Amino acid sequence: MADSLLAKLGDLTFTAEEQDAVVVTHNAVAILAEDFASSLVGKVVSPPTIDGSRLIRQFCSIWKDDKVLSISEINSNFFLISFASPMNRTNVLKRGPWDFQKYWFALEQADPNQTIHDYSFQHMCIWVRIHNIPLSLMTAALARVLGASVGKVIMTDTCLEDGNMGEFMRVRVLFDTSKPLRRCVVLSRPDAKASMCPLQYERLPLFCHG
Template sequence: MNAEEVANLCEALSLKENEGLLMSLHSGLKDGGSRRLSLRLAGKLLSVKHVNREAFLSVLPRIWRTVKEFEIEILEGNIFSFTFKEESDRRSVLRGGPWSFDKALLVLEEPTGKGDIREMKFDKVAFWIQIHKVPLLCMTSEIGRFLGSMIGEVKEIDDGGSGDCVGKYIRVRVVVDVTKPLRRMLRVDVLGDGKETNMLLRYERLPDHCYRCGRIGHVVRDCSIVPSSVEPEDYNLMFGSWLRA
């Protein structure tokens, strides 16, 4: 830090002191804000461009179909605040996701603490994921939960309440880190004999994603990753529409 930076810092400190003493809010004053915060969600549409806000504000109530009307506030860019009148409406919106608009994924956050938008990462979304090519030995709820944990935090297993996963695949609801490339498969040594079994993943209600880097929020033409000289021209070989259930 040079002399000029030190001087600027000292000036900022002196100005802050001129604004008065640091005051604390009494707990009683925060009760109303806390109640309202418990009925709120913050959401960010993952897109490299600003979405049509007017269309979003018009369409969303018809998509969510809440029992009572809710308030939508534009905070900044593609970030919005949603305030519900009933906790049951808030829960149904969270449970009914993932949601998207104009091919952009809507990432929802439950505000905590003081609800500072700048501290929200908007990086986690729960997807229903189908795990295909699962050996019959592994078609149980317990193993399904283990397989789901290889992807992220498991929220729910679709076993029909029987404890067994019946059908062509295992269906599990998992919290996915949307800042990372999508997982395409699970590599599992089922019998402990060193032989690898590849189980393919399919995401339900998956919005547009990049076929080059595998991340949600942009497509190939907007990808910041420079392609290598050996990269295949057909990006579907790596990621693609086949990841959608």
């Protein structure tokens, strides 16, 4: 709505009175910036409009141990989420991606200087499994190199929960959801035949940027 209104205003000529700026003191009218330090904004990236009240009930229950204070529906599919501390907010981000009715519930840190239209919700942080790696190369160093072909590497994991080396490496990456999902990476070595390494995304929700 706001985008279309701004586009229409771009074709108009304004009077001198309309162009006079209204000067305000930020601290007098704004919510304190500290209040945003423990907040997230979220959007369900889905074609249909979702039931906001149902989403609020669901995630208040899921995040109760992370001391969520409130979830407010700002606009259709768009929410402001407040936590008791920045640590609680960070814990929720680390455990993502989240979904609602199988659609991606994208989260970003709240910025006091942005409008709801400034958030792109374009990047997802997710664990990716890299298969078909020779045992001698199951290292965190190679996981970082191969993971960088998918997105920005956040952390790596080359062992299963019991401490044994698994049949794949895991790497947590931040990737651009506006691009097609990468399905494999080719591992090339001077002393061996190149091999194709399939990629498997963990807990990948449905999402649409169409």
